[in-house]
Structures are given as C-alpha cells and as structure tokens.
Amino acid sequence: MAITDWPLSERPREKMLQLGTQALSDAELLAIFLRTGIAGTDAVGLARQLLQQFGSLRALLGASKAEFCQARGLGEAKYVQLQAVLELSRRFLQQQLQRETVFTEPALVRKYLSSLLSQEQREIFMVLYLDNQHRMICAEPLFQGTIDASPVYPRIVVQHALRHNAAAVILAHNHPSGVAEPSRADRAITERLTQAMALVDIRVLDHFVVGDAEVVSFAERGWL
Template sequence: MSFKDLPAGARPREKLMAQGAAALGDAELLALLLRTGVAGKNVLQMAQELLDGFGGLAGLLHAGLDDLKRIKGLGGTAKRAELTAVLELARRALAERLKERAVFDSPEAVKHYLQLHIAARPHEVFAALFLDAQHRLIALEELFRGTLTQTSVYPREVVMRALHHHAAAVVLAHNHPSGCAEPSRADEAITQTLKAALALIDVRVLDHMIVTRGQTLSMAERGLL
C-alpha cells in the first residue's frame, strides 16, 4: 500500500510540504524513504514495525544490508541501498560537524554522534574519539569489544592509536547494553588508568561517555574525571 492509498491527513509527503520536516515523526520520515508498504500493511505501518524491530532510530542506524534484507518488503536491493545510503549520510554529517568545530562547542553533537555509532550494539564496545589541538575530531575508533575490565582494555593500545593520529586529546566512550548509564567502579578505574597512561605522552582525556539507547552520560559532567 502506497501513499496514495492513505487518507489525505495521514500522508507524510503532504504533511512535510505543509508543515516542514520537523513536524513529522520518525515513522513518517522513514515512510517517505520506503515509499510503499507490502500486502496488507501500509507504508506507515511498515515503517513503525521497522523502527520497533531495530529498537528505534539508533538501532536502525546500525543496521547493515544483510540485517535489512531479512525484513519483509526490503528484499529488493534498490530500497535497501537507498535506506543504507541515507543512514550513512546521517553518520557522516555529524562527523563533518565535529571535524570542523571543537567538540565541546557542541557537546550534544558528540553525544548524538556516539548514539549513532555504539548505542545499539548488543555487546560492549570501547571507543575513543581522537582530537587535534583545537579539540576537533580526527577519528573515531572502536578499540575493544566484550565485557570491559581493566584487563580487557589495554592502555598500551590506546596510547599507540593516539600517537598514530597525532592526537592532542581524546574522549573515551563505551556503551552499556543493559540500558543503565550509571558508571561502575570498573568504569572509573579504567578512566583513571587511561588518563595516567595518556598523560605520559601529553594527551589529555577530556571525557569518558557512557552510552545507552537514548542516553549518553558524561563522566566529566559528573565530576568523575
């Protein structure tokens, strides 16, 4: 079922043209990309089921081509390719913003950027944002996976990557798949260990952010750095 089969007041395209993109919900925006639904399911219903199945926009932004292929109605390559391209553009747009401006000129952009990259991962991921002397983004790297402990996060590897990027500062980040953003004692210990190791090469740790679906907690804002 396509847009033309929807009631006039429920058509996202007309609503966007009349009220602007900000007036549309997530499912409505996604429906614009999908354009058509499947037998017995209109495009808005399909868009909402897609969001529900991936845990919202954050989960969908991590979906790969193979993940999308398993969704009824996305078996064709054209629709999957278009959706994947748009999701990648969203990630790149935020990265460009962080490369042009000091990250803490727009702290919310940093949090959104991390949401796009690691919030929906089913396992723990430890990452670092390497920054230049003006605190602009050089690169984001996922360095470790699995349950984070002091023995699974290697300071030597983080130091080597900081030297590789000629970084002046870093923002550390990891996700909590459990959904609880509160830092653990292990999180605090890892932060202090890495802070001391990076200080030896004159690289500052500006923050350590803990990411869950829909929330990003700053340890610096908590006074834990």
C-alpha cells in the first residue's frame, strides 16, 4: 500500500504538521527526507531498512559518501541533499548562539556541539570563544587525534583566545566511543586550561563532553 493510501493521521508529513516533529519516529523523519521509496517498498519501509542496515540514525548521517551511495535507494543526489541539511542545521544553531547569551542557553549549546561533534570518528577538541556578555564570537576546532585521544596544549588555547579577544571560553570535545562520561585525563586537562586562562584573565565557563546520546557538562557536575 502506498503512503498516499494510508489514513491521514499516519502519513509522516501530515502527522508532522498536526503533532510536530517530535511525534515522528526516526524512520518517519527519514522518510520525509527520502520522499519516495523503491519498487515494492514505500518511503517509510525504505527508511526502516536503511536504519537497520546502518545500525542507527547516527551511523547513517555520519556515513561516508561511498558507504551512503552504495545503499539501496540512495545515491549521490541524496548524499548532497543530506550534507546540505546537516550544514544548514549547524549554521542555524551557530547563528542562534551568536545572538543569545551562551552561558544562559545550555540546551542550545548542547545541540550545537552535538551537531558538530557527535558524528566524528576521531576525537576533536574545540573551543567556543565568548565576548564579555557571553555571546559567541566563533567556534574553532583546535586539536584532533586518534580514536582514543586528542593532544591538547594550553599554550595554543591561550594564544587563540587572545587572538579572538575572548573574555571567556567554553571547551568541548567528543568521545568517539559514544560514551560521554569524562575521564580522569579530561578533568586534568580542564584544570590545566582553567589555570592557564586565569593568568590572562579569561574564564573557562564549562567543558562539554559529547557522546552518542548524551552531552556531559563539567559545570553541572560542579567541577568548574
């Protein structure tokens, strides 16, 4: 049965318009992006097959071009469209943060960092530079490393913070394992960076660790 033959309340587009995006499953959201299915399978069915094939929505969205285009029902045009959607989402969140006071919008910061880092297969350490009203000046990835670690040098972080004339910073990095729980090394480098920044009168407001389904805040843990 084609989706157009489904009851209106069950069609992904109509369901979204009536109940909002949060009411849709991963497969239903993906089906709206796909628009059409393949022979013998509607768009929702194809979406379910793709999620099963890749293992998760995260894996599908983070797939390489070659992996993505080899999947049945996908191709280069869909890959380009998906990358454009992801980048639009990142830019939207970044522009929101540039207008808002970052320190009072932790949920928005989490969404932004997750959009940037949750798909990365290597550990990326980045810094959000803030002005004296805690609005974001820019976000900059500074270090990247192996799948297990990223070398972080306080001297480099201080240099870049001064270059951007930052009054405060938020630190962030991802755990490619998907587990966001901070390690002892994470806590140690945060302490070193906080001490180094204090010497030039720049505050470290928070350090976020990004995993698959969770973003941990050092400030919320009482570690800053």
